[in-house]
Every structure is written in structure tokens, then in C-alpha cells.
Amino acid sequence: xxxFKLQIITPEKTFFDGEVEQVxxxxxxxxxxxxxxxxxxxxxxxxxxxxxMVNGEFRRAATSGGIIKVLKDRTTILVQTCxxxxxxxxxxxxxxxxxxxxxxxxxxxxxxxxxxxxxxxxALNRIDTASFIK
Amino acid sequence: MKAIxxxxxxxxxxxxxxxxxxxxxxxxxxxxxxxxEQARPYFNELYxxxxxxxxxxxxxxxxxxxxxxxxxxxxxxxxxxxxxxxxNSNVLKMAAAAHKDDAEKPKIIAIGRKxxxxxxxxGYDMAASYANIAENIKPNTAQDIANxxxxxxxxxxxxxxxxxxxxxxxxxSQQPQSMSVLPMSTTELEDTVEMDYDPSPEAVFNRIxxxxxxxxxxxxxxxxxxxxxxxxxxxxxNATDNADAMxxxxxxxxxxxxxxxxxxxxxxxxxxxxxxx
Numbered sequence: 207x208x209x210f211k212l213q214i215i216t217p218e219k220t221f222f223d224g225e226v227e228q229v230x231x232x233x234x235x236x237x238x239x240x241x242x243x244x245x246x247x248x249x250x251x252x253x254x255x256x257x258x259m260v261n262g263e264f265r266r267a268a269t270s271g272g273i274i275k276v277l278k279d280r281t282t283i284l285v286q287t288c289x290x291x292x293x294x295x296x297x298x299x300x301x302x303x304x305x306x307x308x309x310x311x312x313x314x315x316x317x318x319x320x321x322x323x324x325x326x327x328x329a330l331n332r333i334d335t336a337s338f339i340k
Numbered sequence: 341m342k343a344i345x346x347x348x349x350x351x352x353x354x355x356x357x358x359x360x361x362x363x364x365x366x367x368x369x370x371x372x373x374x375x376x377e378q379a380r381p382y383f384n385e386l387y388x389x390x391x392x393x394x395x396x397x398x399x400x401x402x403x404x405x406x407x408x409x410x411x412x413x414x415x416x417x418x419x420x421x422x423x424x425x426x427x428n429s430n431v432l433k434m435a436a437a438a439h440k441d442d443a444e445k446p447k448i449i450a451i452g453r454k455x456x457x458x459x460x461x462x463g464y465d466m467a468a469s470y471a472n473i474a475e476n477i478k479p480n481t482a483q484d485i486a487n488x489x490x491x492x493x494x495x496x497x498x499x500x501x502x503x504x505x506x507x508x509x510x511x512x513s514q515q516p517q518s519m520s521v522l523p524m525s526t527t528e529l530e531d532t533v534e535m536d537y538d539p540s541p542e543a544v545f546n547r548i549x550x551x552x553x554x555x556x557x558x559x560x561x562x563x564x565x566x567x568x569x570x571x572x573x574x575x576x577x578n579a580t581d582n583a584d585a586m587x588x589x590x591x592x593x594x595x596x597x598x599x600x601x602x603x604x605x606x607x608x609x610x611x612x613x614x615x616x617x
Contacts, residue, residue, distance in 0.1 A: 216382060216479065217383070218375075218379065218479060219378045233538060234539075234547065235538060235539050245536060246534065246535040247536045247538065248389065248392075248535050248538070249537065249539075250543065250544050250547035273386075273389060273548055284385055284389070284551070286479045286480065286554070287479055287480065317491065321484055325480075
């Protein structure tokens with residue numbers, strides 16, 4: 207497959223910048239796969255997993271929402287957080303999951319409940335992503 | 341003479357403290373500058389994408405709609421600690437000045453302990469307060485803050501959201517700034533590509549706005565933090581210089597007093613000896 211240029215940018219840093227053969231990302235309306243020569247495309251990403259093919263092998267990453275933008279010469283993914291599956295600290299993710307569950311139970315109003323729910327989703331996504339390793 | 345000696349000693353130990361604070365601030369400043377720079381590409385790219393969507397498509401969503409401004413929300417970013425020259429008071433004064441003609445006090449989201457204290461003491465309606473997050477702000481924290489602001493805006497609780505922060509111009513100069521976040525204004529771009537939006541331009545736009553707000557808050561916080569360190573370093577540098585000048589004039593005073601006392605003693609001895617002889 208012909209490689210194309212991909213950039214993954216988070217608010218903290220440029221997470222990835224290089225040539226890839228394929229990207230599969232979870233948009234708000236379903237998975238989309240991007241290959242070289244895709245027409246200009248833009249969609250919002252939800253909390254979910256992303257797969258990037260480099261040298262014929264897929265790398266998996268957990269992301270928590272953002273957008274994907276495909277242009278003729280490059281593709282840009284802007285996400286809040288992004289972590290390769292192999293870099294995820296499962297113990298920490300589990301702790302975050304439990305903390306979020308506890309907060310969900312003790313939430314006083316809808317605002318807090320929504321915040322806790324979002325935290326829980328992110329933690330579950332990271333645990334799920336990490337489970338594909340090994 | 342004893343009193344002067346004590347002063348010299350106390351100025352000396354103060355100098356040691358200010359010197360140490362100056363060094364800490366400059367090393368923190370270096371890190372903060374890097375973080376501020378790294379936060380920018382994300383922000384710029386998001387802003388560009390939003391402008392692209394808005395360009396020529398005449399997007400009408402709840403986020404671009406200008407309402408009659410009855411209630412405002414201010415997000416104010418200040419430091420967690422003092423001793424940073426005018427850093428805290430400049431940005432706080434600016435926020436206070438921005439609403440002095442309004443009939444009603446704005447609602448406040450305060451970031452940084454100094455901002456929290458300032459607005460809480462003056463009886464503002466605090467929508468949320470965050471202390472001690474600036475040094476290590478996580479994107480998810482910024483998103484939480486943004487969600488609060490965005491929800492208040494969409495629910496009609498406030499009609500305008502502004503951010504007050506300190507722009508990092510250089511290590512020597514920091515400028516308090518205000519920025520209007522919502523309603524969203526975008527600039528028209530010249531060269532846009534025809535793009536497919538999934539599911540629709542409006543939907544993507546509405547998804548981006550909270551992200552963009554979060555990114556803006558993140559940028560404002562890291563930028564302010566760099567400014568804080570810069571301001572503190574300058575303030576502490578001045579304090580150290582002042583301490584040096586003070587030690588110098590005090591030791592001059594001390595030496596004069598010492599010489600004077602020696603002279604008096606000699607005169608005493610000489611006059612005593614001559615009286616005997």
C-alpha cells in the first residue's frame with residue numbers, strides 16, 4: 207500500500223508525525239478507514255480506538271475524542287489524548303475506572319454525573335485498548 | 341553598630357531566598373515555555389478547521405448565534421502563588437475593569453489560587469474554581485472546565501464567555517489579555533478545499549467547539565503559567581539586586597560607624613595620656 211503523511215496532534219504535543227499506509231478511526235457515526243488518495247474529508251471522533259498501519263503492521267491507540275481531517279497531501283488527527291496500546295498503564299486505568307464509578311455514585315447533579323460518566327468511558331476505552339496487547 | 345550588623349545579616353539571608361526563588365523560577369520558566377509552544381499546533385489546527393467549516397457555508401449553530409448579552413461568564417487565569425511582581429494583580433484588575441460598566445457582576449470560573457481568593461472574597465458568583473492545576477494541567481481537566489462553560493452557554497445561563505489570561509511575550513514582558521470565546525467568531529479563509537463532512541458541517545462544527553474551548557483554556561493556562569514564572573523571575577532578580585545595593589550601603593554605614601568609634605577611642609586614650617603627662 208502506498209504510504210501517506212499522517213500527523214496526530216494532542217494539546218500537549220505532536221504525538222505522531224510520519225508516513226503510514228492506513229488509518230482506521232472511530233468517528234461519531236462509525237469507523238472510517240483512510241488510504242492514500244482519499245478525498246478531502248472531515249469528521250468528529252468519539253472516545254474510541256484508532257488503528258494505524260505502519261510497515262504492514264497495525265498499531266493500536268486509545269483516543270478520547272477530537273477530529274480527523276483528510277487533505278490531498280496529508281491527514282491530520284487532532285485528539286484530546288492519545289496513547290499507544292503498549293504504553294497504557296493498566297493499573298492506573300483500572301484505578302481511574304474505579305474512581306470514576308465511585309464519583310458516578312456520589313454525583314450530586316447532572317453536571318457531575320456527566321463528568322464522571324465521561325471519565326468512566328475514557329478509562330474503559332483505555333483498558334479495552336490495552337487488552338489487545340500480549 | 342550592632343543594629344546595623346543585624347540588618348546586614350537579615351538583608352543577606354533575604355537575598356539568599358530571593359536568589360533561590362529566582363533560580364527556581366528560571367528553570368520552571370524554561371519548561372513552561374516548551375509546554376506553551378507544544379500546545380500551539382493543536383490550537384492553531386483546530387481553529388483553522390473551524391474557520392474552514394464556517395467559510396462560505398454560512399453555518400448557523402447555537403455557538404455562533406449572538407444573543408443580547410445579559411449574563412457573562414469570565415474565565416480568569418491567575419497564579420497559585422504571589423511574589424511574582426504585578427502578574428496576579430494585573431490580570432485580576434483587567435478582569436475587574438472589563439465589567440465595571442455592566443449592571444451585573446459576571447459569573448466566574450477561577451483558575452489559580454490567587455484568582456479563587458480574589459473573586460470569592462468579593463462575593464462573585466463562582467461557577468467553578470480550580471487551584472493548583474496550572475503547573476501540570478491535563479487536557480482532560482481543560483475539557484472539564486470547557487464543558488462547564490459550554491453548558492452554561494448552551495443552556496442560556498450566560499450569553500457570553502470571555503477568558504482572561506496573561507500572554508507570554510518574552511521572558512521579560514508579559515501582557516494580560518482578554519479573549520472572547522463564545523459566541524464563536526471565525527475568520528473567512530481564502531483558499532479552502534471542498535470537503536466532505538461526516539455527518540454534516542454543522543455537526544462537526546458543534547463537536548469541535550467544546551474541544552476548541554478546551555484547547556483555548558489549556559493554551560491560556562500554560563501561557564499564563566510561563567508568564568507567571570517569567571514575572572517571578574524578574575521580580576526576584578530585582579529583589580536580589582536591591583538586596584545587593586542595600587548590603588552595600590549598609591556596610592558603608594557600618595564601616596563609618598566602626599571608624600568613628602575607633603577614632604573616639606583613640607582620642608580618649610590620647611587625651612587621657614596627655615592629661616597624665
